[in-house]
Amino acid sequence: MPVSALPPSEIVRRQHAFFRDGATRPVSFRVDRLRKLREAIVRFEPRLLAALRQDLNKSEREAYATEIGIALTELRVALRGVRGWAKPKRAKTPMSHSGASSRIVPEPYGTTLIVSPWNYPFMLTIAPLISAIAAGNTAVLKPSELTPNVSMLIAELIRETFSSDYVAVVEGDAQVSAELLRQPFDHIFFTGSPAVGRIVMEAAAKQLIPVTLELGGKSPCIVDKDADLQLAAKRIAFGKFTNAGQTCVAPDYAFVHREVKEAFVEKLAEVVTRFYGERPMESPEYGRIVNERHYKRLTGYLDDGRIVFGGQTDGTSLKIAPTLLDQVPLDSPIMREEIFGPLLPIVEYEDEAEIEAVVEANPKPLALYVFTRNKAFAGRIVERIRFGDACINDTVMHFGSPYLPIGGVGSSGIGSYHGEYGFRAFSHYKSILTMTNLFDPPFRYPDSKWGMKVIRKLLR
Incomplete structure (x- = not known):
């Protein structure tokens, strides 16, 4: 029976059984499967590029650099490092435990669920999968239904590469996700919005399932008065308008010192024009908004400030030009909610206290950016x-x-990953103390005459 026809409960039951059989434990097995995954990604690359163009209008350069290339880099690092990461590590032993040895042993959680978003639909599915495989787990993947072409291709790639008892893809909408969250997974890895992250955490809490939550938030970008404005404009434009601003770590709004605000806005507008031309919505390098709902949400923000650059929209192609907004009230919707689109409010500041007050008034951001020559x-x-x-x-x-x-x-997340930190996210670290049988220090026992003196000396 194809995996798509199996209910989630049966997929999870089979993966639990596969994990209990111990097949994923040997590091050689993990290395072999990581190599197979790399070969599959290389083989599927042309089709993945086409699917990313269909779903998000990503150019070949952007799709490779931000999706496929990052996944291949994660694979390279995992293949080089997994043997060392998986080795038990010796730990120090206190004098109170004389004669003992201590070690820490990484152990896979077991059967894991990876729920990925639509903005980087391939990379944000495959990167945590690489970590799960390296750590010795089985995995069920739930890609986003909002990028159907990429989701379908991921399902085909995984089906051709792995047994569904080991790695499986379950496609579908929010109801499918809700059904998956009712299953007895050993770990859940979720990437998406804080609102959905709360739902995931609530479902996991009912079964005491550990979670890694990669969420979002309003990431500030601070441009100091002595920053290199030309370089800052170029790097901010890159970070903000790649994928049409639909990036969890994109600068959400820019704090710009009053003395350089006008010059910075001018340079930023020049850079955007250089990147995407006079008509950016026609540029093959510029993406589109994922669907009509998000398009309408974003266009609703355009009235929250004065448009000083951009502002063009096209509901047919779901495109919004890179847009700079000035005179934005701090209590407006665009300054209270994560934008997740190509709109950048410019907020003027005079001193550091203003920056801290605004940032701390919002939930803790996922990322923070500072442009300055002043290290202090x-x-x-x-x-x-x-x-x-x-x-x-x-x-x-x-x-x-x-x-x-x-x-x-x-609210911007729980836990971290990438490289060895991804291996750690999908592992439980067991502490093991081995005590000697050659002698038995008497001080810990209640009949020891000098026990209290020794304990006081050792435990201080």
């Missing part, structure tokens, strides 16, 4: 504001590093 200024911002991850003098590039843990804090 950057240090104060990074130290005083709570956030998930940061870039100094760049945007979004930290997400492409397989050597950094990527994750939020508070």
